[in-house]
Structure formats: C-alpha cells, structure tokens
Amino acid sequence: MLRIDRLTKSFGGRLVLDALxxxxxxxxxxxxxxxxxxxxxxxxxxxxxxxxxDAGAIRIAGVDARRDPIGARRRCSYLPQKAAFxxxxxxxxxxxxxxxxxxxxxxxxxxxxxxxxxxALANRGVAGLSGGERQRLAMAVAFLPDVPLYLFDEPSxxxxxxxxxxxxxRSRQLIREGRTLLFSxxxxxxxxxxxxxxxxxxxxxxxxxxxxxxxxxxxxxxLERELWGEDHEELRPGDRxxxxxxxDRRLRRERTGGGTGAA
Numbered sequence: 001m002l003r004i005d006r007l008t009k010s011f012g013g014r015l016v017l018d019a020l021x022x023x024x025x026x027x028x029x030x031x032x033x034x035x036x037x038x039x040x041x042x043x044x045x046x047x048x049x050x051x052x053x054d055a056g057a058i059r060i061a062g063v064d065a066r067r068d069p070i071g072a073r074r075r076c077s078y079l080p081q082k083a084a085f086x087x088x089x090x091x092x093x094x095x096x097x098x099x100x101x102x103x104x105x106x107x108x109x110x111x112x113x114x115x116x117x118x119x120a121l122a123n124r125g126v127a128g129l130s131g132g133e134r135q136r137l138a139m140a141v142a143f144l145p146d147v148p149l150y151l152f153d154e155p156s157x158x159x160x161x162x163x164x165x166x167x168x169x170r171s172r173q174l175i176r177e178g179r180t181l182l183f184s185x186x187x188x189x190x191x192x193x194x195x196x197x198x199x200x201x202x203x204x205x206x207x208x209x210x211x212x213x214x215x216x217x218x219x220x221x222x223l224e225r226e227l228w229g230e231d232h233e234e235l236r237p238g239d240r241x242x243x244x245x246x247x248d249r250r251l252r253r254e255r256t257g258g259g260t261g262a263a
Contacts, residue, residue: 001024001025001026001027001028001060001061001148001149001180002022002023002024002047002058002059002060002061002149002180002182003022003023003024003057003058003059004020004021004022004023004043004047004056004057004058005021005056005057005058006019006020006021006055006056006057007019007020007021007022007043007046007053007055007056007057007058008020008053008054008055008056009039009042009046009051009053009054009204010054011042015203015204016037016039016042016204017039017042017043017046017053017056017204018203018204018205019055019056019205020039020043020056020201020204020205020206021206022043022199022206024180024182025180026148026178026180027175027178027179027180028180028181028196028197029171029175029180029181029183029194029195029196029197030181030182030183030195030196030197030198030199031183031184031185031190031191031194031195031197031198031199032044032182032183032184032185032199032201033184033185033186033191033198033199033200033201034184034186034200034201034202034207035186035202038201038202038203038204039201039203039204040153040184040201041081041153041154041184042204043184043201044078044151044153044182044184046058047060047065047076047151047182048073048076048078048151049065049069049072049073050078058072059072060072060075060076060148060149061075061148061149063075074147075147075148075149076147076148076149076150076151077142077143077144077145077147077149077150077151078142078150078151078152078153079138079139079141079142079150079151079152079153079155080138080153081153081154081157081158083134083135083137083138083141085126085134085137086126087125087126087127088125088126088127089125089126090122090123090124090125090126091113091118091121091122091123091124091126091129091137092109092113092122092123094126094137094141095109095112095113095137095140095141095144096109098141098144098145099144102144102145104144104145104146108144108145108146109144112140112141112143112144113140115140115143115166115170116136116137116139116140116143116166116170117136117162117163117166118133118136118137118140121133131158132158132159132160132163135158135159135163136163136166139155139163139166139167139170143170143174147179148179148180149179149180149181149182150171150174150179150180150181150182151181151182151183152171152181152182152183152184153183153184154184154185154186155167155171155183155185155190156185156187156189156190157185157186157187168193168194171194172193172194175194181194183195196211197209197210197211198210
C-alpha cells in the first residue's frame with residue numbers, strides 16, 4: 001500500500017531523513033514512534049506532498065508520488081497536528097468544500113458531521129470554534145474521503161477524552177474495513193489502541209520495529225528511554241511497558257527451559 005525507498009530530506013543543512021526505507025502492507029495500522037526531531041512528521045509530509053524529498057521514492061497504492069503527485073494524493077488523506085481552515089466558513093461549508101474537491105457525495109458530509117459529533121455545530125463559523133472543536137473538524141475532514149491510506153500526525157495529542165474516543169472509534173472502523181493507517185505518536189495508548197506494528201525512528205533512520213503485544217511494549221520502552229533517559233523511574237499513568245517486558249522475558253525463559261523466576 002505504501003512503499004518508501006531511500007527517502008532523504010534535509011532542512012538548512014540538517015539531515016532529517018537518512019535514506020529511510022518503510023514498506024506498509026494493505027490493512028496494516030503502523031505507528032511511527034520517536035522523539036522530536038526523529039523524522040516522524042517529515043516522513044508524513046513527504047508522503048502527502050507537503051515536503052519535497054531530496055532523494056528517494058514514494059509509492060502509494062502503486063502510484064509513484066514523484067511522477068503522478070495528484071494521483072498519489074488522491075489515494076490518501078492526512079490529519080495534521082494543527083489544521084488551519086478559512087475563518088469565514090461554517091463547519092458544514094468547510095466540509096462541503098473538501099467534498100467538492102474530492103468529488104464526494106453530499107451524504108459524506110452528513111456522515112462525518114454525525115460521526116465526529118459536529119451536527120450541532122454545522123452552521124457555526126470556524127472562527128467561533130474552540131480548540132477541541134477545531135480538532136474534531138480536522139478529524140472530519142481527514143475521515144471524509146474514502147481512500148486506501150490515512151496518515152495522522154500526533155492525532156490524539158491535543159484531544160479531550162470525548163474526542164479521543166471518536167478518533168479511536170473511526171480509526172478502528174477504517175482498520176476493520178481494510179484501510180491502511182500510518183500515524184505518528186509518542187503516546188503509548190495510541191499504539192496499544194490502534195497499531196498492529198510500530199516503527200521507532202531516530203535521527204531519520206529506523207531504530208527498531210515491532211509486531212505483537214510484547215514486541216510493541218519493548219518498542220515503547222525504547223522510546224521511553226530515548227525521551228526520559230535510562231534512569232527514569234516514573235511512567236505516565238496507564239503505561240505498563242516495564243511489566244510487559246518483564247513478562248515477556250519470563251515467558252521466553254520458560255520456553256527455553258531457563259526457569260520461572262521473576263525477571
């Protein structure tokens with residue numbers, strides 16, 4: 001579904017992506033992990049055409065993004081960290097514009113107004129929305145088109161619990177329908193709730209990849225060490241990476257006959 005080959009990008013002489021290779025199969029939900037500056041956002045922006053790579057190739061559903069950028073962009077939808085909308089439009093008008101540009105039926109607008117809990121705000125001007133309401137509008141815009149690939153940049157970082165629930169419900173629905181999801185995050189709950197695979201970036205290169213529950217926890221643990229250092233003792237509420245790593249080590253020892261003592 002998405003293939004990134006030798007992707008390289010620099011800003012002001014600083015190498016942000018260093019010949020990055022990533023392949024994502026149809027139906028996968030992949031989390032891009034990493035500290036600030038690791039290349040997560042730049043990777044997503046290159047895929048959707050908002051940043052031009054210095055070198056490398058990107059193919060979306062078989063379409064070469066360099067040779068056919070419009071065709072590639074038609075096959076994906078993007079939720080940025082911070083979305084900007086025309087302040088003079090209403091919520092419905094904003095979605096109507098996107099629907100017309102994407103050649104979508106008007107029913108798609110009504111669907112996302114309901115799904116993202118925006119129906120009561122449909123006629124409110126964008127300028128009068130709160131920060132959380134603006135983020136729900138951004139979610140509705142991202143979910144509006146029916147495309148094979150969705151890309152989200154730190155999607156839940158600024159969401160309240162109700163909006164996070166909507167994000168998870170809609171994203172899981174897309175995954176059940178066989179869509180492909182690539183999202184950046186530093187929040188373990190996002191990985192646990194959505195990802196079937198995690199890719200940990202560091203200095204524009206892949207540092208680790210993980211599949212399955214215990215491997216994902218180990219990848220989280222590596223990210224925690226990168227963010228907070230080797231000797232951090234306090235994890236955020238709900239984080240259980242240490243416990244899962246310990247359990248995984250015990251299970252591995254049992255399988256190899258190494259005993260059942262505590263890790």
